[in-house]
Amino acid sequence: MVKFTAKITDPVGLHARPAGIMSTEASKFKADMTIISEGRKGNIKSIMNLMSLAIKSGTEITIETNGPDEEQALAGMREVMIANGIITK
Template sequence: MKSINVTVVDPVGLHARPATIAVNAASKFKSEVNVAYGGREVNMKSIMGVMSLGIPTKSEITITCNGEDEEEAVAAIEEVLRAQKIIA
């Protein structure tokens, strides 16, 4: 299992457009991908799950990947989210 702790810097938090980018990035991998915030953890491949967390800007989240391509998954998801200025 691989995980990273990052801070959401998108001005609207992890809602709608940034959540869609996150879900699309996670959905490309076979590994189980979860995001945790505020004591809750959801499947990062589920737009409704990610949006249900209501993650505001300047929040710390944990992204966890577990499976055969977990190394590639966590690196690629982090890269996409940083490139889109969703996380720092």
């Protein structure tokens, strides 16, 4: 298992557009991908699961990946989140 922690910087938080982007990216990998926010966990491959967490701007999150391509999955997710303004470097 590998993970990283970041703060949501999108001014609206984790709404439909970023949740869709993250779900699409996560689906490219075999690894399980989980987001953890304020003690709650969600499956990143499920857009509805992500949106149900109602993560607001400024909230600290942890992304965990576990599986055969976990390193690539984590790197891909971080890159996509930075490129789309969901988090910063």
